[in-house]
Amino acid sequence: MTIHLLSNTLDPVLSEDCVLAIGPTATFDDCPEQLDILFVPGGFVGKAMLDQATIAFLADRGAMAPYIASVCNGALILAAAGLLDGYRSATHWAGRDHLAQLGVEVSTERACIDRNRFTGGGVTAGIDFGLTVFAHTLGEKAAKFAQLMMGYDPKPPFNAGSPQGAGPEMVALFDKFTADSDTTLRNAVSQVKEQRAASSPTRHQGRMPASPPASSPPDRPFHRTTSLPTSTVCGALCDRNPRPYRGRGVVPTSSFPAPCHCTLGR
Amino acid sequence: MTIHLLSNTLDPVLSEDCVLAIGPTATFDDCPEQLDILFVPGGFVGKAMLDQATIAFLADRGAMAPYIASVCNGALILAAAGLLDGYRSATHWAGRDHLAQLGVEVSTERACIDRNRFTGGGVTAGIDFGLTVFAHTLGEKAAKFAQLMMGYDPKPPFNAGSPQGAGPEMVALFDKFTADSDTTLRNAVSQVKEQRAASSPTRHQGRMPASPPASSPPDRPFHRTTSLPTSTVCGALCDRNPRPYRGRGVVPTSSFPAPCHCTLGR
Known part of the structure; x- marks a missing residue:
């Protein structure tokens, strides 16, 4: 099994606090033509949804890949590339309205399988999603x-992992703390809709989805899988406080503003 | 809140496949004296348990830290530093026998709290652990x-996250695939026991544990927390195929041997 971590360039893609780096293994230009699973992670994806190199790459490889997958708001990037037209898809609970705006049938599942589209819910749903994809492939x-x-026998200490469990007061707090990034996402969705309407006015009128493989091949390994790290981490495409890579990964975290949710206890 | 990611040096600490890098923010030498939570992650910890700079640092800061914490087999590193003497602790299910060998009372909880020691179970138990610590602090x-x-409303597709759920056949498969790293860990435990017996023959005879803070401070933020990335990722201290950092994080994964569990489906 070969995993390619793909980005626009080979520069490390940094986490929001610049202490975690993901090193791409290939660029969009030198990536193999045929990929078995085209996988897109989530996060703050507004910029990635509008990045033409990213979208063009996904549309191109997605037309050939036997399986197309995402977790969290990576589904919004897939949708921006037209790869969820006619499909049902999961995403982060806070991204569901945005996904519906892009014409996708929204699933509330942790791991959603619709023909050859494998999509996961928000953040930790990636574990349920990953095991599901693992089983299918x-x-x-x-x-x-x-x-x-990985000792995945979860015992959450609270029942606050969904809007229903957390309740309206907690959801309102979430909305308040994520207002800026939600606005960015809303704007990106609007722009994507305009761009797609302009470039292909008949796109949503009867276009057939690509066919999935005739059968899924359990107990046969895949030779290549693809992950696209541009959106989960802070790099050129991240919405949240992109900062330059300072080399060696040595960045005093004390110099950064606290992430929004870290101010809750103050 | 300030998070310090600590290591022997400021060099990036790489994941096993060398595509994920963690950049330390301070070294053991220039880290602040007083840390609120001294946290040690897990993984393949045999080398870290025997690294004298790591153990000396943990023993020193652990004597002053209001809270001491670990997830997964990070508990074995804490135990090697004497920080779990007289305490109950969780660890990865496959590390429980090793932890008991070091004289620690083993808990099978996902998140174990014994006075001011917060310890988590294996890998994904870190989520339950993290939320528990978050609530307490x-x-x-x-x-x-x-x-x-993070949408933590888990729905595991299988009941295989514990030895009991997975069953004896799967546990035997796990033992087979982790035999080498388990031998490394077993040897490390033996060496730690010998070293501790030689340096402090009365250590296990009535030494009182450090007192926890008079009360935990909910709704008051901590000013500093510490994470030690040396053991979860592949660097100088990792047991598993350490490889040189090749710069820019650019390493073709196709050149690496597949991790042991990736060969299962072949």
């Missing part, structure tokens, strides 16, 4: 092994 | 907000 035995390895 | 409201943000 490498077989149930491999998935169970991974689950045992 | 910044308050329940902050913890529930974090849970909502």
